[in-house]
Amino acid sequence: MAVTKHTLVALVEDRPGVLNRVSSLFRRRNFNIESIAVGHTEQPNLSRMTIVVEGNDAKVEQVRKQLDKVIEVVKIVDITNDNPVARELALIKVKATASTRSEIIQIVDIFRANIVDVSPDSLIVEVTGDEEKVNSLMDLLRGFGIREIARTGSIALTRGGAGPLQVEEVKAPKQLPKPSIREAETPPDW
Amino acid sequence: MKKTGAQILCEGLVREGVEVIFGFPGGAVLPLYDTFPQYPQLRHILVRHEQGAAHAADGYARATGRAGVCLATSGPGATNLVTGIANANLDSSPVVAITGQVATPFIGKDAFQEIDITGITLPITKHNYLVLDVKDLARVVKEAFHIAQTGRPGPVLIDIPRDILQQEVAFAYPENVDLPGYKPKFFGHPAQIKKAAEVINSAERPIIIAGRGVIISGAFAELRELAEKAQIPVITTFLGIGCFPETHVLSFGWLGMHGMAYANKAVHNSDVIVAIGMRFDDRATGMVSAFAPQARIVHIDIDPAEIGKNVRVNVPIVGDVKNVLQALNQQIIPGEHMEWFNQLDKWRQEHPALVIRDSEAVLPQYVIRQIYEVTKGDATIVTGVGQNQMWAGQFFFYDKPNSLISSGGLGTMGFELPAAIGAKVGRPEETVWCIAGDGGFQMTMQELATIVQENLAIKIAIINNGYLGMVRQWQQLFYGHRYVHTQLWGPDFVKIAEAYGIPALRVKDKVEVTPSIEKAIEHNGPFLIDFVVEPEENVFPIVPPGASLIQAIEIPKPEKVTGLG
Known part of the structure; x- marks a missing residue:
C-alpha cells in the first residue's frame, strides 16, 4: 500500500496531560509524527491538534482509531482527502551581507513572506503557506546560508460548511471568531 | 455536608x-x-x-x-x-x-x-x-x-x-458522567448486520470464532442461538473458552498455537468466519498472511480499533456482542452444512488432540482430566501461564459459562494464585481450582498467607515438572534441545503449604491422583496438591512461532513418544 502523508485533526478536551496521551500513543504504536500543532479553538474547553503523519491508509486508520479511544479526544478526523487548506509558519534566519540582502528581499517578496528582523549579518524571514511553499523558499534561501529555522508544523481546515469536526454536544461560543487575516493574504492555491 | x-x-x-x-x-x-x-x-x-x-x-x-x-x-x-x-x-x-x-x-x-x-x-x-x-x-x-x-x-x-x-x-456524588470523548457504540449498524446475515446465510463452510467479548457481553444464549440456527461450528479463542459449552455438538475446540489441529484446519479451510468479540491475536492466527485465505470475515467487536488491525475484514460490525447478535439472529435463515460437518468430523478423527497417552507416570494431562472428572466440570478454573495453562485449557471441558480464568494477552506467570483469590471472593459458593506451574507458583506464593487470613477454600494443584516447562519445550523443539536456565529447583511445596497452615499432599503415583483431588474437595478450606508429573512432557499440538495454523506439530505417534526428552 502506498505510503502518503495524512493530516489528522483532533478536537481534544483542554486538560493537562492530553498532549502527552496523544504523543505517547504514537510512540507506543510505533508510528512517527511528522508534525503536531496544538492550539485553542472557537470553543473554550476544546483544543485542536493538527497531526501530520506518514503511512499507508490502513496504518493511519489504525492510529486514528487508537487516538479516538483516548478519553479526552472528543473527535478525530483524517481530512487528507477533503482537500483541506493547510498552512504552516516558518521563521528562517538567513545570513545576509550588504551584497546579498537586496536579493534575499526580492525572493522574500515573491513568496509574499515578511522580513521581521534585520541584523547586520542576518535577516529573519517569516513565511506562511503550505509545506511545499515553505520548503521552496527554504531551498532558495539555502544558497545564502541558513542559520536557524523554526517551523510550527501544519494546521489545517476543510473548505466550506461546518467542517467534519462539528461537535454537537459543545455549546456555541459566546465570543466572535477572530478574523483570519493571514489566510486572506495568501491565495489558497499559491 | x-x-x-x-x-x-x-x-x-x-x-x-x-x-x-x-x-x-x-x-x-x-x-x-x-x-x-x-x-x-x-x-x-x-x-x-x-x-x-x-x-x-x-x-x-x-x-x-x-x-x-x-x-x-x-x-x-x-x-x-x-x-x-x-x-x-x-x-x-x-x-x-x-x-x-x-x-x-x-x-x-x-x-x-x-x-x-x-x-x-x-x-x-x-x-x-x-x-x-x-x-x-x-x-x-x-x-x-x-x-x-x-x-x-x-x-x-x-x-x-x-x-x-x-x-x-x-460532598455530592454525580448522577451522571459527562465525557464527550467517550461514547462506546452499543448497537451495530443495521446495514452492516444485514450484510453480515447475507454473508452467513450464503456460506458453505462457515465457522464462528468466539472470544472473551462474548463472555464480557454475557451473550452466551445469543451465541448459542446463532450457532444452532445457522448450524455453524463454534471455535473459541483461548480466552473465549467458557463462552460456549464445550460438550455441545457444535463445539469444535479452540484455535491457535496450542489449539486443536482440527480447529485450526477448520479455520484455514472455512469460507466464512464469524469472529465475535475477539481480536485476532497472533497466538490465535499464526502467520497472519496465511490466515484463512479463502474466508470472508465478519468481525463483531465493541472496539472499532480492533477491526482491521491484524487481519482484513469484509463485514465489520462495531457494537456490543449481545445486542449485535440479537439483531443478527433475526435475519439468519436456518441452515445446514452437512458436507462441511462430515469433513470436520473426518478432521477431528484424523487429528485427535485430546488423547492422553498410556503411561504409568503422573501425566499432567491426566491430572487436569481427573480434576474435570471429579468436579464434573462444576468448578472455576484459574490457571498460571505456560504448559499448565494450555493443558488446563485442553483437558478440562468448560460447559459452564465463564468458568476459565487465565492470563491470555500478557501471559503473566504468577497470575494464578492471586487471581484465584479474587475469583473465590467473587464466587464464594463455587469450587475454585488454581492450576499452577511450579515456576509461576513461586512468583506469587506469598499470597498463601492471604488465603489463610481470609479463610478462602481455594484448591491448589501444582503441576510440578521441575522445569519452566513451556520455555523448556521451546528449547527442545526450536533451540536444539539446549535447556538453558529452565531447570528449576523448587522447595518442598507440601511443607510450604503446611507452614502457612494449609493441608497439602504430594502425589507421585498415578493411582493417588483421583483420591487426592477428592480429598482436596472434601476438605472444608484451602488445600494444596503437589503433583510431581512427568518432567519433559510437551504440549501438543503446537504451531511453531511464525508458522501458519495448519503447520501444527501434533501429538507424536506412540513409538516416537519415548524418544521425546
Missing part, C-alpha cells in the same frame, strides 16, 4: 457497589486506611504484595463481571501494581486501581516514595487520573468506574495525593 477526600472516595466506592478492596497500606494512603473503619461495608483484603492485589482485583472482575478494586500506596506500592494493571488491560478486565501519591506540594520533587504512576500506566490503562483538587474526586471516581466497566472494559487508575485525601469539601 463536608467530607474528607478519603471519605469521598469511600462514599464513591460504596455507591459504585464495591464490596471488596484488595490492598496494601503505606504512608501515602494512611488517611484512607484511617477512614475505612467508618465504612464497614467495604471489605478490605490484605494481600502480601501489591501485584497480588492487582491480579486479585482482575480475577474478581473476571469472575463477577463487575469492577475489581485494588489499592496501593505511592512509589513501590504503585509500581508493584503495574504488571497486574497491564494484565487487566490486555484481557479487557475492569479493574479500578487506586494509588496514594505524595502530598501535592511534593509532586515533582522526587519526594520519598514518589513515582509518576499516571505516566507509567499511561499506555497500560484505559484511562487514568491524577487528582489535584479534592473537588474533582467524586467526579473522577464516578468516571473511573463508568470507563472501566462500559464499552470494552479495562483498567482505570486513580492517583490521589495524601493531602487530597485529608482535605474537606462539600
Whole structure:
C-alpha cells in the first residue's frame, strides 16, 4: 500500500496531560509524527491538534482509531482527502551581507513572506503557506546560508460548511471568531 | 455536608457497589486506611504484595463481571501494581486501581516514595487520573468506574495525593458522567448486520470464532442461538473458552498455537468466519498472511480499533456482542452444512488432540482430566501461564459459562494464585481450582498467607515438572534441545503449604491422583496438591512461532513418544 502523508485533526478536551496521551500513543504504536500543532479553538474547553503523519491508509486508520479511544479526544478526523487548506509558519534566519540582502528581499517578496528582523549579518524571514511553499523558499534561501529555522508544523481546515469536526454536544461560543487575516493574504492555491 | 477526600472516595466506592478492596497500606494512603473503619461495608483484603492485589482485583472482575478494586500506596506500592494493571488491560478486565501519591506540594520533587504512576500506566490503562483538587474526586471516581466497566472494559487508575485525601469539601456524588470523548457504540449498524446475515446465510463452510467479548457481553444464549440456527461450528479463542459449552455438538475446540489441529484446519479451510468479540491475536492466527485465505470475515467487536488491525475484514460490525447478535439472529435463515460437518468430523478423527497417552507416570494431562472428572466440570478454573495453562485449557471441558480464568494477552506467570483469590471472593459458593506451574507458583506464593487470613477454600494443584516447562519445550523443539536456565529447583511445596497452615499432599503415583483431588474437595478450606508429573512432557499440538495454523506439530505417534526428552 502506498505510503502518503495524512493530516489528522483532533478536537481534544483542554486538560493537562492530553498532549502527552496523544504523543505517547504514537510512540507506543510505533508510528512517527511528522508534525503536531496544538492550539485553542472557537470553543473554550476544546483544543485542536493538527497531526501530520506518514503511512499507508490502513496504518493511519489504525492510529486514528487508537487516538479516538483516548478519553479526552472528543473527535478525530483524517481530512487528507477533503482537500483541506493547510498552512504552516516558518521563521528562517538567513545570513545576509550588504551584497546579498537586496536579493534575499526580492525572493522574500515573491513568496509574499515578511522580513521581521534585520541584523547586520542576518535577516529573519517569516513565511506562511503550505509545506511545499515553505520548503521552496527554504531551498532558495539555502544558497545564502541558513542559520536557524523554526517551523510550527501544519494546521489545517476543510473548505466550506461546518467542517467534519462539528461537535454537537459543545455549546456555541459566546465570543466572535477572530478574523483570519493571514489566510486572506495568501491565495489558497499559491 | 463536608467530607474528607478519603471519605469521598469511600462514599464513591460504596455507591459504585464495591464490596471488596484488595490492598496494601503505606504512608501515602494512611488517611484512607484511617477512614475505612467508618465504612464497614467495604471489605478490605490484605494481600502480601501489591501485584497480588492487582491480579486479585482482575480475577474478581473476571469472575463477577463487575469492577475489581485494588489499592496501593505511592512509589513501590504503585509500581508493584503495574504488571497486574497491564494484565487487566490486555484481557479487557475492569479493574479500578487506586494509588496514594505524595502530598501535592511534593509532586515533582522526587519526594520519598514518589513515582509518576499516571505516566507509567499511561499506555497500560484505559484511562487514568491524577487528582489535584479534592473537588474533582467524586467526579473522577464516578468516571473511573463508568470507563472501566462500559464499552470494552479495562483498567482505570486513580492517583490521589495524601493531602487530597485529608482535605474537606462539600460532598455530592454525580448522577451522571459527562465525557464527550467517550461514547462506546452499543448497537451495530443495521446495514452492516444485514450484510453480515447475507454473508452467513450464503456460506458453505462457515465457522464462528468466539472470544472473551462474548463472555464480557454475557451473550452466551445469543451465541448459542446463532450457532444452532445457522448450524455453524463454534471455535473459541483461548480466552473465549467458557463462552460456549464445550460438550455441545457444535463445539469444535479452540484455535491457535496450542489449539486443536482440527480447529485450526477448520479455520484455514472455512469460507466464512464469524469472529465475535475477539481480536485476532497472533497466538490465535499464526502467520497472519496465511490466515484463512479463502474466508470472508465478519468481525463483531465493541472496539472499532480492533477491526482491521491484524487481519482484513469484509463485514465489520462495531457494537456490543449481545445486542449485535440479537439483531443478527433475526435475519439468519436456518441452515445446514452437512458436507462441511462430515469433513470436520473426518478432521477431528484424523487429528485427535485430546488423547492422553498410556503411561504409568503422573501425566499432567491426566491430572487436569481427573480434576474435570471429579468436579464434573462444576468448578472455576484459574490457571498460571505456560504448559499448565494450555493443558488446563485442553483437558478440562468448560460447559459452564465463564468458568476459565487465565492470563491470555500478557501471559503473566504468577497470575494464578492471586487471581484465584479474587475469583473465590467473587464466587464464594463455587469450587475454585488454581492450576499452577511450579515456576509461576513461586512468583506469587506469598499470597498463601492471604488465603489463610481470609479463610478462602481455594484448591491448589501444582503441576510440578521441575522445569519452566513451556520455555523448556521451546528449547527442545526450536533451540536444539539446549535447556538453558529452565531447570528449576523448587522447595518442598507440601511443607510450604503446611507452614502457612494449609493441608497439602504430594502425589507421585498415578493411582493417588483421583483420591487426592477428592480429598482436596472434601476438605472444608484451602488445600494444596503437589503433583510431581512427568518432567519433559510437551504440549501438543503446537504451531511453531511464525508458522501458519495448519503447520501444527501434533501429538507424536506412540513409538516416537519415548524418544521425546
